[in-house]
Amino acid sequence: MWQAHNIRQRLAALYPETTVTIRGMTTQGDRILDRALDKIGGKGLFVKELEEALAAGSADIAVHSMKDVPMVLPTGFEIAVITEREDPRDAFVSNHYQSLKALPAGSRLGTSSLRRESQVRARFPQLAVEPLRGNVQTRLKKLDAGNYAAIILAAAGLKRLGLAERITAVLTPDESLPAPGQGALGIECRTERAGVIAMMRPLNHDLTAACVRAERALSRALSGSCQLPLGAFAQPEGDKLRLRGFVASQDGTQLVRAELTGAACDPEALGTELAARLKAQGAAQILAALES
Secondary structure (H helix, E strand, O other), X not given: OHHHHHHHHHHHHHOOOOOOOOOOOOOHHXXXXXXXXXXXOOHHHHOXXXXXXXXXXXXXOEEEEHHHOOOOOOOOEEEEEEOOOOOOOEEEEOOOOOOHHHOOOOOEEEEOOHHHHXXXXXXXXXXXXXXXXXXXXXXXXXXXXXXXXXXXEEHHHHHHOOOHHHOOEEEOOOOOOOOOOOOOEEEEEEOOOHHHHHHHHXXXXXXXXXXXXXXHHHHHHOOOOOOOOEEXXXXXXXXXXXXXXXXXXXXXXXXXXXXXXXEOOOHHHHXXXXXXXXXXXXXXXXXXHHHO
């Protein structure tokens, strides 16, 4: 809802003569909280109902966290714009410990992400990584109730909700490589709605969009989903993009990393090339094992 209100405010400033209303919806991903996302269908569960509203004409746009958007959209839908990125990093949150390194062996660490889990297990195999679902407030309540020694959340979500003070430490990309699109918002529209798409264009942030397109291209080339522990993160370096990626087994015992710098004007090519390099370095074997 924060995301929807933010976009409404920005559209109201651009088009004061236009009335923008919010249609709140609860998706299947919001309703099913007792199972991990990779067990119930993946991140597409957060967008399916919104796309049905777009198709029915009961909504003109849908606002998503780009990290929750499937890598391949249904025919007739497109991400019209990607807004400027908030902090893309992961956040370590604990009431008693200052860092992952400080957690005693056997400590329960909560996360909803196979990507985060695999990276933690690779560096700290002595920790007990446990599933954690729910919205940000629900996850923090579970931490405060003593169910976990620490949890990992997206820094962007905490900051947007005015909860930055709950962040114990921000994890660098070297410690926890972000998910494709993490920290960025996307506005989805029906492709046929050219007028609506044109209205959204001023909200697009070209540099963020290029980074996210590179990250999503890498993930798409590797069939990235909730079932795959994968990270991808692009940063601008002059007129180029530096793209980092990894693929891992869930237990973190196998992990392949690579990075590549390429032209910002062709981010999809950069993502596709890095995906090929990851496969050549061993990601193909990891993928095959995950699919078997």
